[in-house]
Amino acid sequence: MVDLSDLLTDLADESAHLDDLVATLPAAGWATPTPAPRWSIAHQIAHLAWTDHVALLSAADPEAFYATVTSAPDVTRLVDVGAEHFLAPPAELLARWRDGRTALVDALAAVPSGEKLPWYGTRMSATSMATARIMETWAHGVDVADALGVIPADSDRLRHVAHLGVRTLGHGFVAHGRVAPTTPVRVELVGPGGDTWVWGPAEAADRLTGPARDFCLLVTQRRHRADLALVATGPVADEWLDVAQAFAGPPGAGREPTGPSGVRA
Incomplete structure (x- = not known):
């Protein structure tokens, strides 16, 4: 806590x-x-x-x-x-x-x-x-x-954003008119200092991995999934990348992709 x-x-x-x-x-x-x-x-x-x-x-x-x-x-x-x-x-x-x-x-x-x-x-x-x-x-x-046109350095405060992003997995689905999944998702993110932050059971088949900053950009809808180095394994984790939303209220419009296609496992 x-x-x-x-x-x-x-x-x-x-x-x-x-x-x-x-x-x-x-x-x-x-x-x-x-x-x-x-x-x-x-x-x-x-x-x-x-x-x-x-x-x-x-x-x-x-x-x-x-x-x-x-x-x-x-x-x-x-x-x-x-x-x-x-x-x-x-x-x-x-x-x-x-x-x-x-x-x-x-x-x-x-x-x-x-x-x-x-x-x-x-x-x-x-x-x-x-x-x-x-x-x-x-x-x-x-x-x-x-x-x-600047990229400020992130701090470990980013973990709070990531934590909220994980906690709101179900909300993102519901906000987009979909059923909240009951399948657990293992989340493994690399923080700004190189530490790995983890949520969810280690044995979960659905997994999401990548840089913590990219995950936070996704759940705050600041970047499209195609522009992020996030790897989703399993159908629930993959669909989550389309509906992730850490904020309250109706679904956000999100951002259009600007870079090369992201990686889907």
């Missing part, structure tokens, strides 16, 4: 890692398009500021969180509207994101052990919420880095 305080430290560090990418951008740089259709770098940070805000409401004022859903004119546009609402001039947006993520860390630290927090279509512990915020911060950081 991972300690909540350690998770919150990693969340703060992952946010700071992305902060370093955008803090010195000139004003014009915030308008740089990212791989997400119609979203600039400013939209990416505004989205994180908004999701940190609603996560804070979930932890500190659940009724206010529910009100953001019930009062929405169109719940299918919550994400886009949230990002648009939090857009602001760069200095103001950066300050808003910094203040919000700090408040969220404090609020999650104060959640009583065992309490479940409301979220979109589910409820989760403070530990799960912190893990989800690390995942989303990393994923949107990938979009920002792609827009800037």
